[in-house]
Amino acid sequence: MSNIIQRNKSEKRFQFYGLLAVGLAIFLLLILLFKIFSTGFSAFNQTYLGVKIQIEKGENLAELDARSTLRKNLRNMFPEAQSRSDKKNLYSLFSPGAYIEFEEMLKAYDGDVIDGYYYFLASDDLDMYFKGTVTRQGNSAGRIKPSQMKFVDEFVKMNLIELQFNRYLLGSADSRNPEMAGILGAIYGSLFAILIAFVTSFPLGVLTAIYLEKLTKQNAFSDLIETNINNLAAVPSIVFGLLGLAIFLNFFELPRSASLVGGLTLGLMTLPTIVIASRSAIKSVPPSIEEASIGLGSSKVQTIFNFTLPLAMPGILTGTIIGIARAIGETAPLLMIGMVAFIVDIPQGPLDASTALPVQIFLWQDSPERAFVERTSAAIIVLLIFLFLLNITAVYLRKKLEKKW
Amino acid sequence: MNKISLFLVLLVMTLPAEARDTIRIVGSSTVYPFATVVAETFGRANNGFKTPIIESTGSGGGLKLFCSGKGPSTPDVTNASRRIKKSEISLCAENGISDIIEHKIGFDGIVVANSNNGPSFNISRKDLYLALAAKVPCGMKDEVTCVNESVTWRDVNSSLPDIKIEVYGPPPTSGTRDAFVELALGGGCNTIPWIKAFKKKDKSSWKKLCYTIREDGRYIETGENDNLIIQKLVSNPNAVGIFGFSFLEQNTDSVKGAVVDGINPTFETIASGEYKVSRSLFFYVKKDHIGSIPGIEEYMAEFMSENAIGDEGYLLDNGLIPMPKTIRAKFQKDSKSLANIQY
Numbered sequence: 001m002s003n004i005i006q007r008n009k010s011e012k013r014f015q016f017y018g019l020l021a022v023g024l025a026i027f028l029l030l031i032l033l034f035k036i037f038s039t040g041f042s043a044f045n046q047t048y049l050g051v052k053i054q055i056e057k058g059e060n061l062a063e064l065d066a067r068s069t070l071r072k073n074l075r076n077m078f079p080e081a082q083s084r085s086d087k088k089n090l091y092s093l094f095s096p097g098a099y100i101e102f103e104e105m106l107k108a109y110d111g112d113v114i115d116g117y118y119y120f121l122a123s124d125d126l127d128m129y130f131k132g133t134v135t136r137q138g139n140s141a142g143r144i145k146p147s148q149m150k151f152v153d154e155f156v157k158m159n160l161i162e163l164q165f166n167r168y169l170l171g172s173a174d175s176r177n178p179e180m181a182g183i184l185g186a187i188y189g190s191l192f193a194i195l196i197a198f199v200t201s202f203p204l205g206v207l208t209a210i211y212l213e214k215l216t217k218q219n220a221f222s223d224l225i226e227t228n229i230n231n232l233a234a235v236p237s238i239v240f241g242l243l244g245l246a247i248f249l250n251f252f253e254l255p256r257s258a259s260l261v262g263g264l265t266l267g268l269m270t271l272p273t274i275v276i277a278s279r280s281a282i283k284s285v286p287p288s289i290e291e292a293s294i295g296l297g298s299s300k301v302q303t304i305f306n307f308t309l310p311l312a313m314p315g316i317l318t319g320t321i322i323g324i325a326r327a328i329g330e331t332a333p334l335l336m337i338g339m340v341a342f343i344v345d346i347p348q349g350p351l352d353a354s355t356a357l358p359v360q361i362f363l364w365q366d367s368p369e370r371a372f373v374e375r376t377s378a379a380i381i382v383l384l385i386f387l388f389l390l391n392i393t394a395v396y397l398r399k400k401l402e403k404k405w
Numbered sequence: 406m407n408k409i410s411l412f413l414v415l416l417v418m419t420l421p422a423e424a425r426d427t428i429r430i431v432g433s434s435t436v437y438p439f440a441t442v443v444a445e446t447f448g449r450a451n452n453g454f455k456t457p458i459i460e461s462t463g464s465g466g467g468l469k470l471f472c473s474g475k476g477p478s479t480p481d482v483t484n485a486s487r488r489i490k491k492s493e494i495s496l497c498a499e500n501g502i503s504d505i506i507e508h509k510i511g512f513d514g515i516v517v518a519n520s521n522n523g524p525s526f527n528i529s530r531k532d533l534y535l536a537l538a539a540k541v542p543c544g545m546k547d548e549v550t551c552v553n554e555s556v557t558w559r560d561v562n563s564s565l566p567d568i569k570i571e572v573y574g575p576p577p578t579s580g581t582r583d584a585f586v587e588l589a590l591g592g593g594c595n596t597i598p599w600i601k602a603f604k605k606k607d608k609s610s611w612k613k614l615c616y617t618i619r620e621d622g623r624y625i626e627t628g629e630n631d632n633l634i635i636q637k638l639v640s641n642p643n644a645v646g647i648f649g650f651s652f653l654e655q656n657t658d659s660v661k662g663a664v665v666d667g668i669n670p671t672f673e674t675i676a677s678g679e680y681k682v683s684r685s686l687f688f689y690v691k692k693d694h695i696g697s698i699p700g701i702e703e704y705m706a707e708f709m710s711e712n713a714i715g716d717e718g719y720l721l722d723n724g725l726i727p728m729p730k731t732i733r734a735k736f737q738k739d740s741k742s743l744a745n746i747q748y
Binding site (some may be wrong): 134135137141142143175176177249253256257338340341342343344345353363365366367368369370373 | 427429434437438440441442444445448455456458459460461478629630631632649651652654655656657658723724
């Protein structure tokens with residue numbers, strides 16, 4: 001037996017190792033978060049260009065063609081842009097979204113004369129230059145050619161470039177123009193899918209756990225089921241995608257890419273996790289409480305629903321939310337059922353085609369446009385916030401429902 | 406809780422296999438950036454059609470889905486970064502799809518690039534073959550092949566830089582890899598006379614010799630993600646990467662394309678066909694779906710319009726390289742008349 005000094009020393013060492021492990025984990029997490037936030041933060045702002053708009057009295061504003069009117073006003077600002085290629089270079093500084101914004105502005109405008117500077121969405125190339133993502137080399141910067149740069153310099157000189165809040169990022173669905181691309185469609189898709197996954201897997205999972213734990217006898221059959229459920233929890237998620245494809249798309253003929261199918265597939269994937277968590281939560285309810293209930297004349301089912309389940313609920317919910325949080329981050333099963341797709345329309349219900357947040361991240365990080373790099377990080381930030389809220393909910397529910405005995 | 410799940414089960418059971426009002430498109434990840442732009446423009450045009458839904462499944466995967474049958478549960482259009490194969494046409498025919506409309510939309514160059522801080526490469530397709538193939542001719546004399554043991558680029562060709570061969574490129578599942586192997590390595594192979602002669606005798610062994618990339622760690626597969634390759638190149642100036650021209654164009658501030666066979670990869674040289682490592686891009690339409698799924702003809706017209714794929718079309722901004730006017734005109738005509746594919 002070693003003496004007390006040595007034992008104390010080894011205890012100190014062990015504590016130090018533990019601290020080291022935690023410190024390392026926190027350090028790596030901070031690096032990751034720093035990288036994501038420093039890249040993604042700039043995506044919440046967007047470059048806008050000011051244009052002097054002059055529309056005289058007598059024009060019917062709602063009927064003006066936004067595209068040609070905006071271009072005409074632009075040419076008035078730069079009378080030196082005469083040749084066709086010069087005009088094209090000037091127009092190319094704006095996003096196609098600029099015309100849509102102008103059209104909306106004209107429709108909503110109260111009054112019959114417009115005279116003043118208004119800001120419109122700039123192209124992604126200019127956005128990248130103005131945010132400093134691409135650096136200037138001589139008279140060009142990334143995809144901005146010298147023939148365009150001369151107009152950019154004019155805008156800078158006139159102080160008509162500014163950053164505004166990026167209302168597209170959280171307000172629209174996917175687009176191939178990075179400056180107009182958003183994740184609202186993906187957020188809806190994820191919400192629908194998670195909701196459906198929850199309402200299908202939670203009752204099924206909890207009932208299965210109750211049955212296995214309280215209502216059936218321990219025999220070879222229940223052992224077999226138990227082993228299989230444990231195995232299912234470890235099956236790679238892509239396999240559930242194939243299952244979803246075979247059952248929901250090929251057999252039930254549900255619409256492809258719908259978040260309903262995504263939710264059902266993710267629900268299947270979460271089911272084993274919920275069963276396992278619920279069983280251990282039910283197991284940890286003190287038998288004395290159940291025996292008391294039986295002793296007072298309750299039936300088995302009454303005991304389960306009045307005492308066992310409420311006492312096990314914090315554990316069940318924690319397990320469920322961890323399972324759901326894992327499902328939120330999945331892309332692989334969604335690939336199989338067609339949710340990894342370019343979808344411009346925001347889904348109105350679970351039967352509409354939609355993507356999900358991790359899918360949007362996956363699609364954007366593979367796009368050639370530079371501006372998608374920061375938007376990918378921004379989408380990751382939103383996904384992290386999502387997960388954070390879910391985990392907070394889990395902690396809150398556990399604290400709230402926890403009963404002492 | 407029981408009621409909810411019962412309701413859901415009932416919902417699942419009673420949903421009809423509804424007719425679609427949205428075009429479904431699958432296929433190549435290389436054509437995806439172009440098809441999505443067209444789809445968005447098409448959807449925004451206020452012609453009463455919904456924006457098509459596009460899945461990026463890869464050329465092979467897309468054609469498999471496309472040929473799996475007719476009806477609303479199958480895709481209407483598939484994109485491909487290579488031409489449809491005979492075997493795929495017969496698979497389609499087996500499943501009742503006899504009429505396929507072929508559209509060629511333009512070219513995509515494959516570039517060999519490295520960091521702006523690295524040396525400049527002036528390389529031939531033969532050098533690429535000798536540097537990257539698993540088996541290469543042993544020395545100059547006999548018509549035998551050995552395992553490729555070259556370590557530096559200078560081992561391959563004395564005019565190349567004296568740095569280790571370290572190439573980041575796509576994995577075998579990628580269409581870019583298929584095209585690179587066929588155009589660059591196969592092209593390089595054919596500059597060696599005895600191997601070229603060998604092709605006529607035994608095509609499958611020729612393919613095995615010319616199309617097999619070495620697996621000793623000099624060629625590093627980087628997943629189907631060109632942005633990742635560019636990041637690797639930036640952090641390692643001695644590394645070389647293989648990816649599509651559109652990614653080079655977006656990242657000229659950090660990487661530069663190698664001169665291949667004396668030709669710099671630019672928009673003009675790829676369009677004229679001088680730059681040899683480039684391929685054609687396609688999309689295929691199921692004729693039977695025209696009429697039952699709204700908007701297919703209009704989508705085809707939008708994609709094939711001069712406005713999109715012409716010499717000054719909007720897809721050029723996304724890196725598409727237009728075809729010569731005569732070829733374009735032929736495919737535009739075939740598209741309008743819904744002509745069946747000629748193979």
